[in-house]
Amino acid sequence: MTGGRSPRRAVAAADRTRQPTEVRRRLIVEAAVPLIxxxxxxxxxxxxxxxxxxxxVGTVTYHFGSVQEILSEAMVLQIERYYAALSETADRATSAAGALRLLVDALFTEDTDRHWRMWFEYWNAGEHHLDPAFAGGQDRRYESWHRQIRALAERGVADGEFTCADLDGFTTRxxxxxxxxxxxxxxxAPPLTTQDARRHLHRFIETELGPGPHGVGLGPAE
Structure with a gap:
């Protein structure tokens, strides 16, 4: 357990007494996200x-069998929210090319550093987690992320926006x-700004996806 000053309490005691079990569990998990x-x-x-x-502390241990269980649920909660927001961003685009650009821009902002910290914590936890269900959940989330990327590239090829000879390879890369x-x-190490991270990904897409019969490829990002 760690010492130091405790973060500000999330809710008043009077409010907590009215909360059912599932709400209190969610409150505990929500509180763990910024800590991680x-x-x-x-x-x-x-x-x-x-x-x-x-x-x-007794309330926490009553609802959860271990700190690892709390941390695992907190990481899953944050990651699912993040990728749901990414999907919504891509869905708003009127073209596959536009969706890919929006996706890249959403991956790297000043606010997404927190997500990436959680993402790497999540994968590191999988190396030490003995529950097969945890590893299975990691696999499903990464497969879902791959499907989302591939679907956007496939959509662009089908609509004639660009060409891609190896959709699976593009997705993996x-x-x-x-x-x-x-x-x-x-x-x-070395230093990397969010703008440069976006630029590298945009450049990768421009290189991998050539112009299609009904479009001119992705072209340079605006």
Missing amino acids: AERGSSSVGVRDVAGAAGVS FAALADGLALQRLRQ
């Missing part, structure tokens, strides 16, 4: 989570480059 993003999962203990959620740029962005 700021400190890393290895530096967050049950007292930290209890203080952030505004509940007792896009995801790998995004992860690599995110890691460099967080470590800042």
Whole structure:
């Protein structure tokens, strides 16, 4: 467990007494998200989570069997929210090319550093998690991310916006480059701005996806 000053309590005690079990569990998990993003999962203990959620340590241990269970649910919650927002962003685009540009821009903003910290914490936790269901959940989330990328490229090919001889290869390389740029962005070794991270990904897409019969490829990002 970690020491130090506890974060501001999330809710008043009078409000907590009226909350059913599922709401209180969600409150605890929600409180853990910023802690993990700021400190890393290895530096967050049950007292930290209890203080952030505004509940007792006993309440936390009553609802969860371990700190790892809380941290795992917190990471899953944040990651699912993030990729749901990405999907909505892409869905608003009127073309596949526009959707890919929006996707890249949404991946790297000043606000997404927190997501990327959670993402790498999530994968690191999988290396030490003995529950097969946890590993299975990681696989499904990454497969879903790959499907989203591939679907956008496939849509653009079908609509004649651009060409791609290897959709699966494009998907794998896009995801790998995004992860690599995110890691460099967080470590800042060497330094990488959000604008440069976007530029590298846009350039990759322009190189991989050529002009189609009804379009002129992606062209340079605006």
